[in-house]
Amino acid sequence: MQLELLISKFQQKDVKAFEELYNMYSDSMHGVIYNIVRDHDIAEELMQDVFIKAWNSASSYSAEKGRFFTWILNISRNAAIDKTRSKAFKNSKKNLDAEYFVDILEHSDSLDAQTDAIGIKKFVGQLAKKCIEVIELLYFKGYTQKEASETLDMPIGTIKTRNRNCIKELRTIVLN
Amino acid sequence: MDITAYIESGILELYVAGALSENENREVYKLMRQHPEILQEVEAIELAIKKLTAATAPSRRAGLFENIKAKIVHLSGNAATDSKVIPMVKSKYDWLTYTGWAAAIIIGAGLFWTLNQNNELESNLTTAEIENSYLEEQIANAKTDLAASKNLLNILRDKDIISVPLGGQGEFANTYAKVYWSKKDNSIYLDAQGLPEAPAGKVYQVWSLKLNPLTPTSLGTIDDFNTDDNKIFAIANANESEAFGITLEPEGGSETPTMDQLYTLGVVVTAAP
Numbered sequence: 001m002q003l004e005l006l007i008s009k010f011q012q013k014d015v016k017a018f019e020e021l022y023n024m025y026s027d028s029m030h031g032v033i034y035n036i037v038r039d040h041d042i043a044e045e046l047m048q049d050v051f052i053k054a055w056n057s058a059s060s061y062s063a064e065k066g067r068f069f070t071w072i073l074n075i076s077r078n079a080a081i082d083k084t085r086s087k088a089f090k091n092s093k094k095n096l097d098a099e100y101f102v103d104i105l106e107h108s109d110s111l112d113a114q115t116d117a118i119g120i121k122k123f124v125g126q127l128a129k130k131c132i133e134v135i136e137l138l139y140f141k142g143y144t145q146k147e148a149s150e151t152l153d154m155p156i157g158t159i160k161t162r163n164r165n166c167i168k169e170l171r172t173i174v175l176n
Numbered sequence: 177m178d179i180t181a182y183i184e185s186g187i188l189e190l191y192v193a194g195a196l197s198e199n200e201n202r203e204v205y206k207l208m209r210q211h212p213e214i215l216q217e218v219e220a221i222e223l224a225i226k227k228l229t230a231a232t233a234p235s236r237r238a239g240l241f242e243n244i245k246a247k248i249v250h251l252s253g254n255a256a257t258d259s260k261v262i263p264m265v266k267s268k269y270d271w272l273t274y275t276g277w278a279a280a281i282i283i284g285a286g287l288f289w290t291l292n293q294n295n296e297l298e299s300n301l302t303t304a305e306i307e308n309s310y311l312e313e314q315i316a317n318a319k320t321d322l323a324a325s326k327n328l329l330n331i332l333r334d335k336d337i338i339s340v341p342l343g344g345q346g347e348f349a350n351t352y353a354k355v356y357w358s359k360k361d362n363s364i365y366l367d368a369q370g371l372p373e374a375p376a377g378k379v380y381q382v383w384s385l386k387l388n389p390l391t392p393t394s395l396g397t398i399d400d401f402n403t404d405d406n407k408i409f410a411i412a413n414a415n416e417s418e419a420f421g422i423t424l425e426p427e428g429g430s431e432t433p434t435m436d437q438l439y440t441l442g443v444v445v446t447a448a449p
Contacts, residue, residue, distance in 0.1 A: 044240065161185075
């Protein structure tokens with residue numbers, strides 16, 4: 001089914017359309033959330049919460065404001081970051097700041113389930129540290145270009161071109 | 177617009193990341209609809225990110241979506257899982273609208289009524305003020321009248337005043353008048369209450385008379401007779417009068433009294449020396 005139609009049906013509270021969108025995006029959201037919270041049970045729970053939230057606030061989505069993927073990605077990142085700020089979470093967890101998504105890819109055996117696992121593993125091995133940082137901040141952590149520029153101490157223009165080149169590399173690996 | 181340069185700028189990667197401002201998002205959306213190659217690029221970026229992020233997902237229990245479905249169905253209170261939720265057709269005007277209009281109308285009517293009430297009160301106030309000033313004027317007049325009356329009474333009570341009743345003459349027998357003569361002031365006060373109103377074109381003329389021989393001296397006409405309220409007239413009289421008479425004369429008065437129009441006449445009674 002065409003994405004626009006699927007989203008429009010979802011916004012009209014069509015459960016079937018919702019399930020299709022879930023199948024399309026739940027892995028990605030689960031991955032993003034897990035990368036932030038680094039806890040299997042919490043990630044699983046949050047991922048479900050995110051989709052329930054998406055269902056409940058479906059009417060607030062509009063294509064003009066951005067891609068559906070980006071919309072639900074935002075909900076996921078916010079939910080996960082909120083969780084890490086909660087007192088209970090802070091008390092039980094170590095500082096996660098130094099970890100990047102590549103750690104998961106390098107150490108996890110879950111990649112066996114993914115179709116692109118081999119390619120991604122290869123990609124990650126090839127990725128320069130500068131790519132890992134910028135992808136981590138922009139896609140996994142939801143930094144704005146300004147925040148990323150300040151964190152990496154780089155002009156916004158540099159962030160944009162570097163990120164563009166990194167994603168180009170990623171595309172040659174996962175899309176071909 | 178250089179589409180290739182736009183794509184190469186890296187803005188579309190940030191767009192998918194959600195790192196742009198709201199305005200920038202709208203702009204990309206607009207261009208995406210105008211240029212299919214931009215949309216294609218965005219879709220490719222999105223797919224790559226989707227695959228990358230999905231690769232970081234740990235394995236998970238099966239049937240999570242059933243959990244989600246159970247929760248959303250429970251939340252929306254709908255038992256039939258596959259049935260579409262038909263949005264209720266909401267009346268364009270709900271109770272709030274009606275209540276709002278009703279309140280507005282009531283308040284408007286209230287304001288109008290208050291305004292009217294206010295105008296009426298103001299007009300009443302003006303009327304009251306006019307009446308008040310009228311009453312004040314009347315009181316002032318009454319005071320003036322009272323003072324004048326007291327003054328008159330004092331004059332009439334003076335011991336040196338000579339009172340001369342004038343009796344009705346001939347066909348005017350039912351008329352009368354009275355003269356109060358203050359010799360030291362050289363003036364008389366004529367009380368002409370007993371005379372009828374002077375007809376149009378005619379005036380009463382007052383005469384001082386010497387009896388032997390009969391010599392009338394005009395003391396003047398009473399031009400304001402009809403309009404005077406108390407009908408008491410102060411008239412200068414320096415004559416050694418022996419009698420007073422009143423005749424009706426043509427306007428402006430006459431040299432000599434018209435005897436057939438003699439209304440009243442009275443002789444001064446002096447104490448015998």
